[in-house]
Amino acid sequence: MAAQAESWSWFAALAVGVSLLKCLFINAYHSTDFEVHRNWLAITHSLPVSRWYRENTSEWTLDYPPLFAWFEFGLSQAARHFDPNMLRVENLDYASPATVLFQRLSVVFTDLLFIYAVRECCRCVGVQKGSKEVLTRPSFVLAVLLLWNFGLLVVDHIHFQYNGFLFGFLLLSVAKHLQGQHLQGALLFAVLLHLKHIYLYVAPAYGIFLLRSYCFTRDHRDGAIRWSSFSPLRLLALGGIVTSVSALSLGPFIVKGQLPQLVSRLFPFRRGLCHAYWAPNVWALYNAADKLLAALGVRLKLLQEAELPRASMTGGLVQEVQHAVLPSVSPSVTLLCTLLSILPALASLWRRPRGGRAFLRCLLLCALASFLFGWHVHEKAVLLAVLPLSVLAVESREDAGIFLVLATTGHYSLFPLLFTPAELPIKVCLMLMFTIFSFTGLGALHRARGPLLRPLELVYLLGLLAVAIGCEFVFPLSPWRQRLPFLPLLVTSVYCAAGVCYSFLRLYASMLRSDHRPKQP
């Protein structure tokens, strides 16, 4: 027992270290999300439940599901002791030092759940094969990749959000599935869905996996489904969990007849196809192609410049992008694309269930597909794929290669989030730290099986370095700064989109390829 406790002391060091580092960013720049969450604290604290989803004094209305509102309500009980003024709805843009301190600390402390989840994940990966060296243990590398994740540090502790806490639920649920405790995993995921509904994107993977691998208890020898092994009891248990969590969360609002109001807050389709800054996905490539064609058309006199939609050349600065040449995209088209792109993965998970790892892979594909094809995707959503992929990356060499491409491009695409010069050294250094560690740490893990990256991938990632230097250092000093202010954002999202799409295709290929391999015992 004592020996085991000792072997985990490095984990405590990593966790405490990163938590203290987070505290150093208390006075750093924070985005409007800070005010969003302050406003929610105020709403949940000072208004009755029935007005939570009706209140609109601030433009940042409550648009997360009810459990998150209750979470804010819980936080507000502690916030009272820091500065009661932050809990008043009419105090817009209120940010006293005590408020900042409280909000920042609340993120750091709720991250404890994330730390616990990471520890559970680390327990699931490869038992050490006699490697004494801490630095080259899979569990150590995984712990660093998750705890010190660049994106999470930047988005949560500088930009300001509660992703760490939410990812804690997700990773804990994944870990429970990997450990075979499916009911706990399902419960955690149900709670997570009612905390933030963006996780609906990965719900198909959960649904298929639980139905196939939990409700059917046995397979034929070739892996095909054995219909007779269906266990209604298990299905009932799952159904019970999902219904009771939903009832707890939505019940009060259904009783008051506010469900339509709540749903309209949660799913605002008024927003455009792309966020102000294009997330590096398929639509970024689509927009860029549209612009390229429009420019080409004008140059070749096929199009009249006056006929082009006005906003199209101001780049990512407006919400509604009107396409000039290519057909415009509607929400239903994006939904259809997303569904089509995850269908093969779901089918594969249904036909050949291969345990928790395959489930995790399918979850990843769902997350990436929705990131690539979704409507109004935020660049931060790439973390939904990067974090779970870390688990696979420490176990297989191929996944490690994909991880390096996806994490590097995905993290770099977060750079525009922090645009203030004071935070430049932090984002550059943290990014370099994480990237150097992921390259050398994963490289050391899989050293015996050759290099992680193919030559072309390496060239692509080195190109990213050039893009970074160009956008962050050269461009601000160049004369184009006035004429083409959107250029760095456009280049960044297009270049990163290529990498994210490529990782998606490689992940898909590796999943489908393993379909044809004989089932491993």
Place this chain on the structure above:
Amino acid sequence: MQTWSLVSISVLLAVVVRWGVSLNSYSGAGKPPMFGDYEAQRHWQEVTYNLPLQQWYFNTSDNDLNYWGLDYPPLTAYHSWLCAYVANIINPEWVELHRSRGYESPAHKLFMRTTVLVTDVLIYIPAVVFYCLYLTGGSAKKRVSLLLSILLYPGLILIDYGHFQYNGVSLGFALWGVLALGLGWDMSGSVAFCLALNYKQMELYHALPFFCYLLGKCARAGLLGRGFILLARIAVAVLVTFALCWLPFLPDPSQASQVVRRIFPVARGLFEDKVANTWCSLNTLIKIRSFLTADSQLYLSFALTLLAALPSSIRLLMKPTFWHFKLALVNSSLAFFLFSYQVHEKSILLAALPVCLLLNDFPFMSVWFLQASTFSMLPLFLKDGLLVPYAVTSVGYLFLTFYLLSALDDCSEAEMNLGCYSKLSFFLPKTYLACMMRWKFYFSIALMAVLSILSVVLDPPPHLPDLFPVLVSTTAFLHFLGAFLHFNIVQFSEPVSKKSQKKNN
């Protein structure tokens, strides 16, 4: 994992922590009319950029020496001029004569913080990296642990990036000097140390060990033969470096003498504020300043300083090894800090640097000392609004060093630590002694934590407004005195040091 990646990750982490601290407030932020050290540095930029060099150190209508007059040696002035040159390109308002006084803005703060980071990245951090890679023993992992422990020492980070100063420059040059001497490059080492001395006169704290080490080395080589040539070369290197640094001031003797007068302000009294040295602590019992004249105070402190620094220096002269050199650096700088005239609380950094170099050899004692040194500057940090970074970095450092250097485990096996005492107190069993040390350590950390919390939470009683600063400085003083005695004893207990040297190799 390769060493290069561990080293670069450590350096990047050190930069992130530094920058994280620098997001906080600085000394004298928004406190007219005098502001603080931040304004002092900005004012020096203004003065050096706008006035001819001959007026830098003189009181003129354009240069009011009572308002943060330049009182550091020429290299600091040149550095200020260089920064001002860049500042003038970015925004001339920052260094405009007279009208820029008290200038504060987020952009300017960013600029000032960047200048500190640039000097650190150019001078201090590389010196630490090279020291850890070339002059310490053990595995790569061990060396990287040491690197991280030195780079993340909170005292220096908080003063340079929080309070605002450029200690990284002078300490960095001094460290380059130590590094060069350790590698056997005596001339380059002396040059580097002269640069340090010409950046901040406080580097005199380290001067005796440098002098004694080099002299002892020459003497060993034979003062009439090779040693003399070596000595002559070093002397030439020192003289040339000094001459180059002072070149613009040399033609006019009144210039040079004015600079010297500015650098050594004997008129400012035995001590200011609450500093954890002998005089200030003694002051709580006896009011020295009331019955000694200013001159006799000066002589007394001078005599006591020399007396305290002498034993370790003589020892170093007799045995000029690198090991003794490092210990003598600690002892001499502590002697200066404890007994010399006009000491600032920030000067403890000069003792902390050589103690950092001993982290590998005496993890337990060094960590203890470094914690106490950060704690001793607490009143300053509170005044500057640096409570959060102080708490975060101190707790982090304690945790980090105990994890990386396993300082507490070393305490039990630390015969090298305690063997010297067993001679003095032979009636005590060794294990008991180790245990006692550990409890003393726990008690002292708890005391520091309690005093830190009390200083923040409680208002002092009205008739004792300085209660907490005095308690803090007295506590820290006891720690420093203990460390001073301990490291002196260690330096004089030869057999033990040999053993630990072997252990390192």
